[in-house]
Amino acid sequence: MADPVVTAVRLGKTYGTGDVAVSALAGIDLEIESGTFVVLSGPSGSGKTTLLNLVGAIDVPTEGSITVDGVRLDGLDGEERTRFRREHVGFVFQFFNLIPTLTALENVQLIAEMTGRDGEGPAREALEAVGIGDRADRFPAALSGGEQQRVAIARAVAKRPRVLLADEPTGSLDLATGRVVLGVLRRLNRERAMTVLLVTHNTAIAEMADRVIRLRDGRIVSDVSNPAPVGADRLEW
Amino acid sequence: MGVLQVKLRRDLRRSRTQVLGIVVTVFLGVMLFGATYDAYQSLGASYDAMFQRVGFADLWVTAAPEGLEGALAADPAVAVAEVRHTIDVPFRIGDRRLLGRVVGVPSGATVNRVMLLEGDMFDPTAADQVVADQHLVGAFGLEVGDTIDVATPAGWQSVTITGVGASAEYLWPARSRQEILALPDQFGVLYAPDRAVAAAGPAAVREVVARLDPTVDPEVELPRLEALVRDRGGGDVSTRAQQPSNAALQEDVQAFGEMSFMFPVLFLGAAGLGMWVLLTRLVVAQRAIIGTLRAEGMSRRRVFGHYLAFGVGTGIVGAVPGAAAGAGLALLIARAYTGAIDVPITVVRVTPSTPVIGIAFGLVGGALAAWAPARRAMSLQPAEAMRGPAPTGRGRMTLLERLWPRGLSAGTRLVIRNAVRNPRRTVATALGVTSGLTLILVSWGMLDTVQVLLERQFRQIVQADAQVAFLDPGMDVGRLGDVEGVAAVEPVVQAPVSLAVGDETYGTVLWGFERETVMHRFLGPSDEELGLGGGMLVGVDLRDLLGVAEGEMVTVRFGSTGEVVAVPIAGFVDEPLGTRAYLDLATLRAEAPRAASVGRQAMVRYEPGADPEAVRRALESVPGVAAVVPTRALEAAADEYMGLFYAFVGVMLALGAGLALVLVFNTMTVNLAERTVEVATMRAEGVSARRLAKLITAENLVVMAAATVPGLVVADLVAVAFMASFDSDLFTFTLHIRPLTFVWTALSILVAGVISQRPGLRTLRSLDVARVVRERSV
Incomplete structure (x- = not known):
């Protein structure tokens, strides 16, 4: 078994205190091997986005510990968490959140520059990797939804993170466009040995994952490996 | 980059x-x-x-006692002290008569020298040569070699202009601190050999002018020297x-x-x-x-x-x-x-x-x-x-809806709720409105104030149409009543004085009026009518400047005669121009008879409908009349004096209005831009652009109108503070804003708001709904 890139031990997150305390994640134990494509699924409020946020150091646990890419995240201060996110993880969100006044290339370049990958090269390479190198000089308003999401993926991978965290990346896309985006994620996962954690409501997407973790009420209710993941182009929903 | x-x-x-x-x-x-x-x-x-x-000079002492110059010159803080004489006498230039002053220039003077701009200095031994002040020359088109008639006890005496000069004392040709508005065609200055001025008679005032050693601190030394002057027998001291x-x-x-x-x-x-x-x-x-x-x-x-x-x-x-x-x-x-x-x-x-x-x-x-x-x-x-993208702000029932649950249409509810749903936006709009109101009201308020104050001074307080100075102070005032067009005449006295309470002194002009005068009204700070008698009325600024209260005694020293009397304060008058003192003539004649005689003049009221210029000429032609100063000329002078001020305030008003427009425009544009997605959605649902424009306009106007009242209050407070910074004993600038100015200012801001929305509303009408959804950004 490969080295785990994510290790969570009795990881918990409670929002609020006293009578209004809400447990979003109730002491889960988890290990994810490097290079795995993992789908986190479950109903609303099950804790999947909370888990993603903890892995991505966007949020801090209230109990337990979590180590990602060799970095123990619990106990890091704000600056250290920022540096961790810059150097180890990339994010793709449901809403593409592209900067409308920057071209596709510039949107990617802005993030690449943060990790010392200056110049257009790394950004163009990332856009090529997601299949929209020819759209590099277009502004977001001139791109389709699928193209915008691929720019968002290029932005996340341009800094070459070990872990890519995707929160409902196809939530705003139609089937065909969603397949293309998922295909890109899968290809990056395979070609760059990038660990992908993908949060989705869409159970159909689980078919393309190496591993499917289902959560409910802040707990892992099933954790299943998929010995024969299907290609994104074969998904139906 | x-x-x-x-x-x-x-x-x-x-x-x-x-x-x-x-x-x-x-x-x-x-x-x-x-x-x-x-x-x-x-x-x-x-x-x-x-x-x-x-x-x-750093220090002036008028009506200075003999030997004071020596005492001052011996003081280590004083670099030089010199004696000179001045005399206030009427001038005649052609057929015009005006109030004048001849300033003596001692031979080899080092203090208050005259800067010669044209021609030559006078011969120090000649009694009929003068250097004319540049303002007098400019007002009457005089040239070197021209002559001017100067009133003397023996009658008019001609003097020749040998040169044109400028003096630091008359860069602004003010006759006194209380007559700051003197115009060059109503008051002129000549510079003459001091020996000739001193010989002009008892009306010549002995002055000591002194310059401090440049190394000393005037703040420390001047009060000490003023005390020294008081100890040496006094005189009217000014710095x-x-x-x-x-x-x-x-x-x-x-x-x-x-x-x-x-x-x-x-x-x-x-x-x-x-x-x-x-x-x-x-x-x-x-x-x-x-x-x-x-x-x-x-x-x-x-x-x-x-x-x-x-x-x-x-x-x-x-x-x-x-x-x-x-x-x-x-x-x-x-x-x-x-x-x-x-x-x-x-x-x-x-x-x-x-x-x-x-x-x-x-x-x-x-x-x-x-x-x-x-x-x-x-x-x-x-x-x-x-x-x-989430909607900005939160919706909630407004108080109006709770009070009137069924009476409001959905459109009205939307307008009211939108107006209060986003506190930041509402505050920003209110701040924009307040700033705009402030910028306009400060400038407009200054214009209003000056106009109200000039009207108060020249229409409500001064009731005389002209002030008449005599060649001979003993002239029969009744002769002026015979002039055609003159309705009433009253004798008055004008005397330079210094008022003292403890160590505090203030140089001003004391006016003596008849107790039941119809030439002047004495208005207190609350516009209450005060009467002469029972003491002296003084300008309200003296309450602070001298630290004096009603009923307290003030020592009055007459600069022209040296008489000193103690008079109680009977009240405070609120007059926009100057800070004067008033006493009834009977008391003045009894307490300071010589000053009452020397400063004797008359105030005149014209018949309704009389031609003011004709009456002025007729008055000037009465034998013994030295000069006639029409009130309207002073008012015009005040208006002219304010010319620069008006120009400045006009520019400020224009800039303020422009700035208000920019501010409101920015606020409105942002208000609209923030809601592009929301509006695009409503457009997609079929709400017409016209209806949306109406709703948004109504909503913005509700917020702006609500912000107008507190905005006007804040603007008024700022205007008060702004105006107060110009306030002094020379000019009392108490803010007076006409009620209509508030109304127009508020309306102009509301109109600016409506105009400012137009570009934003036009953008919303041509909104590319699909693009907004695709870009998901406002």
């Missing part, structure tokens, strides 16, 4: 209209700062150079700061100094507000983007710096050309002003630090405006990236 700088540039370009408004506002603020501050420096330097050149011309001109210098502070405060405040509104909206709009950048590892400091750069960059873009333009404008102002006042020496001072300070103002102002939004951006959590 880094990508973040590219974003900054393009974001600014995207909001170019609002940014341009802010840049122009910063430009104006910094330019006006540079112009007024350097003009302030230049004016001060010009006066200083003139003072240096002519040895302008350079109190000298009438200098005091009037220093008011202007001070006004420039204050403007150099207030302009940047007003304009950069307005620009800052505009930037704050724009940037706050931008941060809200880019919430998800900021969250994404933070999630991808962008540091809080970098996010903060990026949004701070909006303010700093905009500030610099406006401030740099503003500083350059300010330096140029300062040159023009200084030259124009010193030219208008006829200051013979113009020193134009462009201080290198002024543009630097101006740019710093722009930079710091921009940074301060951007500080809060930048901090807000920095504090946004990465999780914001996961949230889609």
Whole structure:
């Protein structure tokens, strides 16, 4: 078994205190091997986005510990968490959140520059990797939804993170466009040995994952490996 | 250029209209700062150079006792003390008569020398040669070699003008601190050999003028020297700061100094507000983007710096050309002003630090405006990236709806709720409205104030149509009553005095009126009518200047005769021009008979419908009349004196109105831009552009109208403070704003609001709904 890139031990997150305390994640134990494509699924409020946020150091646990890419995240201060996110993880969100006044290339370049990958090269390479190198000089308003999401993926991978965290990346896309985006994620996962954690409501997407973790009420209710993941182009929903 | 700088540039370009408004506002603020501050420096330097050149005195003692000059000269703080004489006598130039003053210039004088501009100095031994003051020459078109008639006890005596001169004492030709509005065609000055002036008779006033050692501190030494003068037998003491011309001109210098502070405060405040509104909206709009950048590892400091750069960059873009333009404008102002006042020496001072300070103002102002939004951006959590575009603000039932649950239509409810749903937006609009109101009301209030005060002075207080001076103070006043067109005549007395309470003294003019006079009304601070009798009425400023209260005794020293009397304060009059003292004639004649005789004059009222010019000429032709000063001429002089002020306030009003428009425009545009997605959705649902425009207009007007009342209160308070900065014992500037001005100001802001919406509403009408949805960004 490969080295785990994510290790969570009795990881918990409670929002609020006293009578209004809400447990979003109730002491889960988890290990994810490097290079795995993992789908986190479950109903609303099950804790999947909370888990993603903890892995991505966007949020801090209230109990337990979590180590990602060799970095123990619990106990890091704000600056250290920022540096961790810059150097180890990339994010793709449901809403593409592209900067409308920057071209596709510039949107990617802005993030690449943060990790010392200056110049257009790394950004163009990332856009090529997601299949929209020819759209590099277009502004977001001139791109389709699928193209915008691929720019968002290029932005996340341009800094070459070990872990890519995707929160409902196809939530705003139609089937065909969603397949293309998922295909890109899968290809990056395979070609760059990038660990992908993908949060989705869409159970159909689980078919393309190496591993499917289902959560409910802040707990892992099933954790299943998929010995024969299907290609994104074969998904139906 | 880094990508973040590219974003900054393009974001600014995207909001170019609002940014341009802010840049122009910063430009104006910094330019006006540079112009007024350097003009302030230049004016001060010009006066200083003139003072240096002519040895302008630091101390004047009128009605000085013999030997005082020796005592002063022996004081280590005094560099030089000299004796001279002055005499106030009427002049006759052609068929015109005017009040005049002949100032004696001792041979070899080193204090208050006359600067010769044309011709030659007089022969010190000649009694019929004079140097004419530049203002008198200008007013009557006189030339070297012309003659002027000067009244003497023996009748009119001709003197020849050998030269034209300027004096630091009469750069502004004011007759006294209380007659600051004297016009060159109503009051003129001649400079003559002191020996000749001293020999002119008992009306010649002995004066000692002294200059301090330049190394001593005038603040410390002048009060000590004033005490020394009092100990030596008194005399009316005044300092350079109190000298009438200098005091009037220093008011202007001070006004420039204050403007150099207030302009940047007003304009950069307005620009800052505009930037704050724009940037706050931008941060809200880019919430998800900021969250994404933070999630991808962008540091809080970098996010903060990026949004701070909006303010700093905009500030610099406006401030740099503003500083350059300010330096140029300062040159023009200084030259124009010193030219208008006829200051013979113009020193134009462009201080290198002024543009630097101006740019710093722009930079710091921009940074301060951007500080809060930048901090807000920095504090946004990465999780914001996961949230889609959310409507700004929260909906809730308003009080009006609770009170009237069924009476309001859905459209009305929408308007009311939208008006209060977003406190930040409402506050921004209210601030925009308040700033706009303030900018307009301060300027308009100044205009109103001056007009109200002039009307109070010349219509409500002064009831006489003319003041008549006599060649012979003993002249029968009744002879004036025979002149055609004259309805009433009263004898009055005008006497220069110094009022003293304890160690505090104040030089002014005391007027004696008949107890039941119809020539002057005595109005108190609350417009209450005060009566003469039972003591002396004095200007309300003396309450603070002398620390005196009603009923307290004041020592009155008559400068012309040296008589000293103690009189109780009977009340305080509130008069816009000057700070005078009034006593009833009977008391004055009994207490100071010589002063009452020397200063005897008359006040005259014309018949209704009489031709004022014809009556004036008829009065001047009465034998024994030295000069006639019509009240309307003084009023016109006051109006003319205020000409520069009107011009300045007019420019300020125009700038203020423009600025208000920019502010309201920015606020309105941002209000509309914030809701692009919301509006696009409503358009998609089939709501017509016309209905949307109506709803948004109604909503903005509700907020603006609600902000108008507190806005007017704040604006009024600022105007009061602004006006108070011009207040002095020379001019009482108590703010008076006409009720209609409030109404027009409020209406103009509301109209500005409606106009300002038009570009935004036009954009909404042509909104590409699909693009907004695709871009998901406002």
